[in-house]
Amino acid sequence: MLRRLAGDWRPSRLDVLLSLAVAVAGLVESFGRQGPEPWQIGDPFPFAAGAVAAGLVVLSRSMFPATSLLVLTAIGWAVQAVAGPGYYAAWHLYSTLILVHTVAGAAEPRSRRGLAGLGCVLLAYAHLQTLQSNDVAEVLIGAIFVGVAYGSGILLRRQIDQTRRLAEQAARLEAEREERARWAVAQERSRIARELHDVVSHNVSLMTLHAGGVRRLLGDDRARERDLLFAVEQAGREAVEELGLMLGMLRDAGAAPPSPQAGLDRLDELISQVAEAGPEVRLHVAGEPRPLPAGLGLSAYRVIQEALTNVLKHAHATRVDVVLRYAPGELRVTVVNDGVGVHAAGTGGHGLIGMRERTALHGGELSAGPTRSGEYRVLAVFPLPG
Incomplete structure (x- = not known):
């Protein structure tokens, strides 16, 4: 396990920087x-070796922090045993x-690992x-520095944990938002498919009836034409049946009978309903x-x-303009409102x-957003067949 951890471990840039700082400062x-003099170093080599060893220990601090602290304590004890107790190395305090x-x-301090670390x-x-x-003041000063270092580590860990939780929550919310968007697309496509099923089935049924009517009007001397029209009639019926099998399952179980298909000819009725609101x-x-x-x-x-539904829900508008513009190759549908809501027009x-x-x-484009005058506009452009 230790080999696997050592193989996966890579020192961070901060670890390298701190290691170099401890080693170089200790050598200096x-x-x-x-x-x-008593405040000077008689033999610098034990202290220099200890500084380099302390730098290597700091380099591996992220892998085994408590063990690294014990090793550093042992290094300090070894340097003291070799060089004597006359000089207190500053690099030892920094690395500690x-x-x-x-x-x-x-x-976490209350966990077993945290309690073991506190003992170290x-x-x-x-x-x-x-x-x-050391006198009492020096002992208290050392306690203050060690306590601040220990407390700052706890605060940093908790801040990192909170940041990680927030990042996970943000990722989860983003995934849920994307899932809801995909669900909305699927629901809208199902609704479109149901409506197109009604439209296409109706038109193909009309074509089939007309072909059957023309076939019956032809005389017996037009046998070839009658056979061709009968083939058209049969193909129409098969197409309606296939549409029923493929798209009929998209209908909700127990749904009410379909209402007459909406179109721009029913726009006055829709506008009247919205205006009443x-x-x-x-x-x-x-x-x-x-x-x-x-x-x-x-x-x-x-x-x-x-667009009008969203105006009622969100925009708090007092005026809405619906514009239908028939151009030679396109139909432009514009809905503009003077609402001030968060979603002024959906x-x-x-x-x-x-x-x-x-x-x-239908190969068109839609844009929605505020205008320079402060209103909100929804614009849909539908290409028209020539």
């Missing part, structure tokens, strides 16, 4: 304070504080008091109206219906997803 201290901070941040911290602090003759709704038609394919007219109607949630799906179904 060992050779820079060499001299015969670093490892105390690391031990505190490695585990107390042992290291007791060893610090044996490196030189509060805002003033005005309809403008530009260009020459023309017959539209049933599916395209249904999608345009649903876009307007969804900018978020599943409403916008549904409008985009319906517009893209």
Whole structure:
């Protein structure tokens, strides 16, 4: 297990920086304070070797923090045994504080690992008091520094845990939001499929009936034409049956009988219903109206219906303008309101997803957002067949 941990372990940049700082500072201290005075170092080599060893211990602090602190304590004891108790190395105090901070941040204090780490911290602090003759003030100062290092490690660990929990929560909420968006897309596509099933089945049934009617009007001398029309009639019936098998399952069980298909010809009824709820709704038609394919007219109607519904729910608008503009190659549907709500015209949630799906179904584009004048606009552009 230790081999596996050692193989997976890589020192961080902070570990390398702290290790170099301890080792270099210890070497500077060992050779820079060499001299015969009591406050100087007589033999710098034990202190220099101890500084380099302490730097290596600090380098591995993230893998075994409590063990590293015990090893550092042993290094300090060995240097003291070789060089004598006359000089107190500053690098030992620095590296001890670093490892105390690391031990505190490695585990919860109330856990077994945390209690073991606390015991190592107390042992290291007791060893610090044996490196030189200390008065009460020096003992208290050392306790303050060790306590601050230990407390800062606990606070850092808790902050890291909180940040990790928030990140996991944000990731979970993002996944749930994406899942809800996918669900909304699936629901809207199912709804579109059900409506298209009604439209296509109706039109194909009409084609089949007309073909059958023409076939019956032909005389016996038009046998070839009658056979061709009969084949068309049979293909139509098979197409309706296939549509029923493929798309009929999308209907909700126990659903009410389908209402007449909506289209732009029912737009006045929709606007009247919305106007009764509060805002003033005005309809403008530009260009020459023309017959539209049933599916395209249904999608345009649903876009307007969804935009008006979102205005009622979110926008707190007093005025809504609905504009239908018939151009030679396109139909532009615009819904503008003067609302001040958070979602002034259905900018978020599943409403916008549904409008985009319906517009893209016919190769069109949809945009929604505030205008320079402070209003909110939903614009859907549907290409029209030539």
